[in-house]
Amino acid sequence: ESNLNGGTFSIQSTTKRSGGFALQTNPTTTAVGWWSYALNGPTGAPTTFSLADIYVRFAFRYATKASSGSEEIFGIRRSGGEQATLRLNSSGFIELYQDGATTLVTTGTSALSAGTWYVIKIRIQTSATGAYTVGLYDNICTLIENLTGTANFGTANSEGVRFGKITNRNGNTVDYFYDDALTDDASLPDCGVNLVMMPSGAGSSTQWTAGTSSLFSAVDEIPVDDDTSYIQSTGSAGDVSLFALQDSGTVGISGVVNGVKSWAYTRENLSVTSAT
Numbered sequence: 001e002s003n004l005n006g007g008t009f010s011i012q013s014t015t016k017r018s019g020g021f022a023l024q025t026n027p028t029t030t031a032v033g034w035w036s037y038a039l040n041g042p043t044g045a046p047t048t049f050s051l052a053d054i055y056v057r058f059a060f061r062y063a064t065k066a067s068s069g070s071e072e073i074f075g076i077r078r079s080g081g082e083q084a085t086l087r088l089n090s091s092g093f094i095e096l097y098q099d100g101a102t103t104l105v106t107t108g109t110s111a112l113s114a115g116t117w118y119v120i121k122i123r124i125q126t127s128a129t130g131a132y133t134v135g136l137y138d139n140i141c142t143l144i145e146n147l148t149g150t151a152n153f154g155t156a157n158s159e160g161v162r163f164g165k166i167t168n169r170n171g172n173t174v175d176y177f178y179d180d181a182l183t184d185d186a187s188l189p190d191c192g193v194n195l196v197m198m199p200s201g202a203g204s205s206t207q208w209t210a211g212t213s214s215l216f217s218a219v220d221e222i223p224v225d226d227d228t229s230y231i232q233s234t235g236s237a238g239d240v241s242l243f244a245l246q247d248s249g250t251v252g253i254s255g256v257v258n259g260v261k262s263w264a265y266t267r268e269n270l271s272v273t274s275a276t
Contacts, residue, residue: 008033009164011223017059017117017139017179018193020222025164026064026175034164036077037181048159049183052126056161057189058181059139061117062174066090069170074163075101076124078156084124085166086134088112088174094120096134098151101167105151110136110144117179118144119191128152133188141191182258189258195251198222203242208233216243224265232269 008027016022027033039047054076065071070089075082082101089095092111097104112118121135130153136144163178182189199216206214211232218229233239248254 004038004160005035006033007031007165009035015061015063015177017061019179019195022177022179023163024175024177026173027165028173030168030171032165032168034075034162034166035178036160036162037183038160049157049185051158051185053123053185054158054161055121055123055184055186055188056181057119057121057183057191058163059117059119059179060112061177062088062112062114063177064173064175065092065112065114066170066172066174068172070095071169071172071174072101072164072166073176074120074122075161075166076122076158077160077162078126078154078158080156082166083126083153083156083158084122084132084151086120086122087169094134094136094147096132096147096151098153103152105132106134106147106149108134108136108145108147112136119180121188121191123188124153124158126153126155126157128155135188137191184258190256192255192258193252195253196222197245197248197251197253199243200246201244203244205240205242207236207239208241210234214241219243 008031009025011021012024013021023035025033038049065088068090070087072085073088075085085097085101087095094108095104096106117139119137119141123133125131129150131150134147138144161183164176165174180193199220201216208231211230212218213229214231218231231241
């Protein structure tokens with residue numbers, strides 16, 4: 001998945017729901033701060049979901065909410081703007097907006113408390129009478145409230161999702177945290193977590209050796225340490241380096257696995273125009 005971002009945000013390790021890191025967006029007054037993801041296309045360049053029915057789960061926690069009015073915490077974008085957004089108002093209630101994020105659809109009645117992790121599940125259907133679901137759960141997935149109905153979410157499909165104060169609505173300083181986000185095109189994901197299995201040992205082939213090391217320790221950092229440690233091919237076609245991964249039980253994976261994603265950080269060491 002590729003990302004775009006803007007304003008004040010960080011990937012920090014102090015406050016998180018699972019794993020070692022979580023997103024923080026903490027813009028002040030009229031500033032914004034957000035992070036988004038969509039897809040990588042065949043060439044590696046960012047592309048869009050183009051989903052007529054989108055289902056998203058994410059964990060949310062705030063340290064500071066709007067002191068007056070409301071500010072956005074999440075958005076689903078489409079071509080030409082926002083398809084739907086969630087805001088958190090000064091009373092701690094979730095609000096759902098449609099039509100470029102300016103028309104209020106519904107407001108929750110259960111206040112979110114500061115310093116507490118919640119799981120939010122949202123479904124938006126592209127249509128002038130599209131179905132929506134906004135589910136609020138506690139950290140162990142007990143349902144707190146469920147908002148459902150229909151609203152005008154336009155005719156352009158969902159293209160991506162954004163987390164944070166996307167647009168300054170009421171000039172509030174906010175401090176939000178996000179973790180364990182997952183998007184589906186068929187159903188609302190459960191309240192699970194996102195965990196990573198890092199390289200933990202050498203595999204059966206170590207043909208990439210021309211970097212700082214041929215060992216797995218060169219590629220087991222979170223976050224990536226760029227040029228400090230890496231493996232590099234010798235330039236021969238078909239060179240393969242393999243590594244063992246941590247055991248699923250070691251990192252705490254159990255129950256239903258909803259998705260698996262492989263990820264590698266690569267770059268080319270010459271100023272050329274060929275693709276990686």
